[in-house]
Amino acid sequence: MNPTRILFLLDFDGTLAPIRRNPARAQLSKKTRATLVRLLQAGHRVDILSARPRAFLQNQFPSGVRIHADRGNSRTQAHRKDVQHLFTVIQRLRPPALFGFGIKKTRISVELHYRNVSRAQLPALRRFIARVTAALGVQKAVGRKVIAFLPVRIQDKAAHVRQLVKQWSGPVYFFGDDDSDAAAMRALRKRPHTRCFLVATNERQKTPRGIRIVRGVSGVRRELQKIIAQTKKANQRGSS
Numbered sequence: 001m002n003p004t005r006i007l008f009l010l011d012f013d014g015t016l017a018p019i020r021r022n023p024a025r026a027q028l029s030k031k032t033r034a035t036l037v038r039l040l041q042a043g044h045r046v047d048i049l050s051a052r053p054r055a056f057l058q059n060q061f062p063s064g065v066r067i068h069a070d071r072g073n074s075r076t077q078a079h080r081k082d083v084q085h086l087f088t089v090i091q092r093l094r095p096p097a098l099f100g101f102g103i104k105k106t107r108i109s110v111e112l113h114y115r116n117v118s119r120a121q122l123p124a125l126r127r128f129i130a131r132v133t134a135a136l137g138v139q140k141a142v143g144r145k146v147i148a149f150l151p152v153r154i155q156d157k158a159a160h161v162r163q164l165v166k167q168w169s170g171p172v173y174f175f176g177d178d179d180s181d182a183a184a185m186r187a188l189r190k191r192p193h194t195r196c197f198l199v200a201t202n203e204r205q206k207t208p209r210g211i212r213i214v215r216g217v218s219g220v221r222r223e224l225q226k227i228i229a230q231t232k233k234a235n236q237r238g239s240s
Helices: 030-041 054-058 077-093 119-136 157-166 179-188 216-239
Strands: 007-010 045-049 066-068 102-105 110-113 139-142 146-150 172-176 194-199 212-214
Touching: 007 157, 030 045, 030 216, 045 157, 054 066, 077 102, 077 110, 077 119, 119 146, 139 179, 157 179, 172 179, 172 216, 179 194, 194 216, 212 216
Parallel strands: 007 045, 007 172, 045 066, 172 194, 194 212
Antiparallel strands: 102 110, 110 146, 139 146
């Protein structure tokens, strides 16, 4: 048994699985899955925090991994109404001459996917996003080529992370890749025995202080494997 259990908080898209043009095709690789199994076997706790629905995430991860779907929110009737209102207004504000992006209604948000927007149309896209934010006064979560608009009654990722770590006295290692993850990491900076790892992207200009950079999904896997090796050595010293 590991004498020092670590709580691992892990994002899915862009952290444990590569970003795909079609989000439905994102998959946890066999190597990454095996690494998570080894973390569990070493006695650590592994929690997945994602905007994805629970059904999708449960099919990806091994038994023992704790799933926090929908950004940690439990969907209510009020949430459904809020999301439907957002979707209706955003569709009404959508510029007819702006192409290459899609608007998707999820359980807790309305997502704007802009992977296929041309560079020439980015200024028009920014104006559209500003109009939506000003008109609705919503929360905005920025990911890689996606922006999620959340009703004000929806809890953001940083708030859910604070709740999780409040109940945990041991070390916390947080791995993420987008702006919502970086905001959650900033909320943990003053917590002792906490390490934060941000997956680097070409678009990122600045890195928050106290946060380590890793390169891609494979970099995340290497960091986790290092921790597994360190745990094994610690256990061997403890039993000698």
